[in-house]
Amino acid sequence: MKNISVIGSGTMGNGIAHTFAQFGYKVSLIDVNEIALEKAIQTITKNLDRQIAKGSISENQKADALNNITNFTNVKEGVKNADLVVEAATENVDLKLSIFREIDSSAPADAILASNTSSISITKIASVTNRGDKVVGMHFMNPVPVMKLVEVIRGYQTSDETTKTIMQLAASLEKVPVEVNDYPGFVANRILMPMINEAIYTLYENVAGVYEIDTVMKLGMSHPMGPLQLADFIGLDVCLAILKVMQDGFGNPKYAPCPLLVNMVMAGKKGVKSGEGFYKYTAGSKELVVSEKFA
Numbered sequence: 001m002k003n004i005s006v007i008g009s010g011t012m013g014n015g016i017a018h019t020f021a022q023f024g025y026k027v028s029l030i031d032v033n034e035i036a037l038e039k040a041i042q043t044i045t046k047n048l049d050r051q052i053a054k055g056s057i058s059e060n061q062k063a064d065a066l067n068n069i070t071n072f073t074n075v076k077e078g079v080k081n082a083d084l085v086v087e088a089a090t091e092n093v094d095l096k097l098s099i100f101r102e103i104d105s106s107a108p109a110d111a112i113l114a115s116n117t118s119s120i121s122i123t124k125i126a127s128v129t130n131r132g133d134k135v136v137g138m139h140f141m142n143p144v145p146v147m148k149l150v151e152v153i154r155g156y157q158t159s160d161e162t163t164k165t166i167m168q169l170a171a172s173l174e175k176v177p178v179e180v181n182d183y184p185g186f187v188a189n190r191i192l193m194p195m196i197n198e199a200i201y202t203l204y205e206n207v208a209g210v211y212e213i214d215t216v217m218k219l220g221m222s223h224p225m226g227p228l229q230l231a232d233f234i235g236l237d238v239c240l241a242i243l244k245v246m247q248d249g250f251g252n253p254k255y256a257p258c259p260l261l262v263n264m265v266m267a268g269k270k271g272v273k274s275g276e277g278f279y280k281y282t283a284g285s286k287e288l289v290v291s292e293k294f295a
């Protein structure tokens with residue numbers, strides 16, 4: 001594996017491109033939005049500088065990593081020499097299905113097609129291609145250059161060979177790959193999202209406030225951040241979407257999203273990205289301030 005095409009240059013796509021480029025792979029970074037591509041290169045440069053400041057890479061390694069990345073706005077062009085395509089575009093089923101139809105017809109016949117989706121079925125994505133055995137989930141965690149885990153998700157048709165190749169590839173990036181089967185939420189979100197949803201119910205039912213709930217989980221369970229703060233970081237819209245996929249996929253009401261989460265998303269309170277969720281975020285401030293709504 002030499003040539004990796006990454007589709008989507010947002011939060012995850014730029015981190016995935018950064019990581020592959022840092023470990024010597026040639027990366028074609030593809031986004032339909034030219035501004036997103038420019039922003040991605042700025043973010044990657046800033047994050048490589050941070051690694052230099054920490055002493056984990058040299059100036060030369062930074063230059064090599066940046067040289068390994070080429071930007072594309074055309075998907076067909078960007079995947080035509082790929083050994084592996086990692087799709088990290090917006091979490092939307094119809095969008096992902098149309099991207100996979102396109103890359104199945106444009107990428108080399110032996111290329112592996114992976115998705116970084118948080119919740120969409122790999123089996124469903126594979127069903128629109130003519131190479132179901134070569135479609136797999138490669139679920140990186142945010143921030144990608146820092147987080148060690150990669151969930152490798154086997155769709156119904158994913159072959160042993162594809163799984164093995166992706167496990168080895170993840171290890172070559174100094175990540176720890178874990179193989180899981182394709183059921184809603186995979187493992188990470190199947191366990192995390194009900195915990196976050198329960199924390200929101202605990203607030204909704206007035207058992208305790210935002211500060212108290214997060215403090216119990218931080219100091220009582222040694223979690224690095226509380227579930228409500230984590231939900232703000234992930235994005236409340238993303239949490240809602242994943243819970244709905246699990247509710248629909250299992251047909252089990254235990255995954256039903258808390259009405260407070262639904263209301264907050266409808267009101268545009270999506271967490272860090274919108275400036276307010278359970279906490280209020282002011283640019284440049286590191287102080288954690290509970291939103292007035294819950295104070």
Ligand SMILES: NC(=O)c1ccc[n+]([C@@H]2O[C@H](COP(=O)([O-])OP(=O)(O)OC[C@H]3O[C@@H](n4cnc5c(N)ncnc54)[C@H](O)[C@@H]3O)[C@@H](O)[C@H]2O)c1
Binds near residue numbers: 007008032099
């Ligand atoms: N944010 C997280 O913490 C996280 C963690 C793990 C997995 N994921 C998954 O990773 C994927 C990307 O999430 P994100 O947070 O980086 O989203 P994002 O919104 O930051 O970035 C998505 C990018 O995809 C681009 N895009 C949209 N349609 C495209 C197309 N047809 N072709 C090429 N590019 C296109 C957009 O312009 C945007 O730049 C999603 O599937 C998400 O579920 C996200």
